[in-house]
Amino acid sequence: MMALQGKVAVVTGAAQGLGKGFAEILLQNGAKVALLDINEKAGKELETQFNEAYGADRTHFYPVDVSSDQQFKDAFQKILSKFGQVDIFCNNAGIINEKQWEKTVSINLCGVVRGTYLALEHMKKENGGQGGVIVNVASLAGLGPLAQTPIYTATKFGVVGFTRALALASEVANYGVRINAMCPAFVRTPLIDSFNSEEQIGQFMGLADFTRSLMEKFPSLEVEEVSKGLLLLVKDDSLNGACLAMMRDGAGLVSFPKEIPKTPVAL
Numbered sequence: 568m569m570a571l572q573g574k575v576a577v578v579t580g581a582a583q584g585l586g587k588g589f590a591e592i593l594l595q596n597g598a599k600v601a602l603l604d605i606n607e608k609a610g611k612e613l614e615t616q617f618n619e620a621y622g623a624d625r626t627h628f629y630p631v632d633v634s635s636d637q638q639f640k641d642a643f644q645k646i647l648s649k650f651g652q653v654d655i656f657c658n659n660a661g662i663i664n665e666k667q668w669e670k671t672v673s674i675n676l677c678g679v680v681r682g683t684y685l686a687l688e689h690m691k692k693e694n695g696g697q698g699g700v701i702v703n704v705a706s707l708a709g710l711g712p713l714a715q716t717p718i719y720t721a722t723k724f725g726v727v728g729f730t731r732a733l734a735l736a737s738e739v740a741n742y743g744v745r746i747n748a749m750c751p752a753f754v755r756t757p758l759i760d761s762f763n764s765e766e767q768i769g770q771f772m773g774l775a776d777f778t779r780s781l782m783e784k785f786p787s788l789e790v791e792e793v794s795k796g797l798l799l800l801v802k803d804d805s806l807n808g809a810c811l812a813m814m815r816d817g818a819g820l821v822s823f824p825k826e827i828p829k830t831p832v833a834l
């Protein structure tokens with residue numbers, strides 16, 4: 568088990584919701600945490616709140632839009648200057664916007680790739696790094712389709728595929744870095760109301776009742792429950808390429824078939 572005392576973590580989308588919960592559980596377990604978000608006001612307030620609760624200088628907020636290469640790189644350099652190293656990187660920032668679908672891809676998928684590659688370059692042993700762990704936040708919609716949000720679903724399938732492939736690369740090439748994904752069902756955060764927003768859902772607004780019925784099948788989790796899942800993926804040294812599905816009735820590591828299950832067809 569990886570001990571978190573003295574480790575340095577970075578969490579994107581940390582100003583509220585799951586990211587705030589992830590930052591807090593890492594702090595509670597002894598890590599220092601760099602908070603990254605586009606929401607400067609909420610981010611700075613959270614920095615003050617966390618430093619008061621967990622000790623001066625345990626947390627610092629960096630205004631970053633994960634869809635910007637330059638902002639991400641600049642912040643990473645500042646984090647290294649302040650904290651000296653990065654051991655844990657959680658790519659959590661995500662949005663639902665089916666109307667502005669390219670923006671959604673740029674944040675949810677490209678943002679995860681940007682953060683992961685920045686962290687990997689710093690952590691991997693062939694570059695003189697100390698190793699580390701990266702956790703990418705996907706969704707249950709990265710394992711099965713959410714009809715109202717085809718683009719969001721595509722980005723989350725992308726996050727799962729990217730994470731699994733890179734974890735395998737890390738194992739084969741001995742990077743010394745573990746890369747895991749989280750796939751929670753609905754979680755009680757501001758994001759969850761998106762399916763009621765025409766601004767975000769656009770042409771798929773008519774499917775709101777279908778999402779509502781899916782939410783009855785998968786009752787909402789609380790941030791604190793999902794944060795325990797993050798801790799497991801960070802601490803358990805045996806987990807690389809793991810995908811943690813989390814639902815109200817329990818969490819579990821997803822088994823991916825070694826062979827593709829298929830029904831033969833005549834061609």
Ligand SMILES: NC(=O)C1=CN([C@@H]2O[C@H](COP(=O)(O)OP(=O)(O)OC[C@H]3O[C@@H](n4cnc5c(N)ncnc54)[C@H](O)[C@@H]3O)[C@@H](O)[C@H]2O)C=CC1
Nearest residue numbers: 580582583584585604605632633660661706753754756758
């Ligand atoms: N709430 C839910 O039901 C579930 C959420 N997720 C995923 O969890 C992650 C976090 O979601 P929530 O906490 O629920 O959402 P949220 O909307 O409560 O918080 C998202 C945070 O990300 C920040 N953010 C948005 N765009 C950004 C950008 N371009 N750069 C940096 N920060 C940005 C926001 O300012 C906000 O602080 C997302 O990736 C989401 O897809 C996964 C499964 C379920």
Ligand SMILES: CC/C=C\C[C@H](O)/C=C/C=C\C=C\C=C\C(=O)[C@@H](O)C/C=C\CCC(=O)O
Nearest residue numbers: 706707708711712713752753758759761762784
């Ligand atoms: C509006 C979106 C809010 C939050 C997004 C967040 O990422 C949560 C996603 C949670 C659920 C994902 C659903 C995944 C669905 C599936 O696995 C589908 O294959 C199941 C589809 C239909 C089930 C119909 C039924 O059996 O009742």
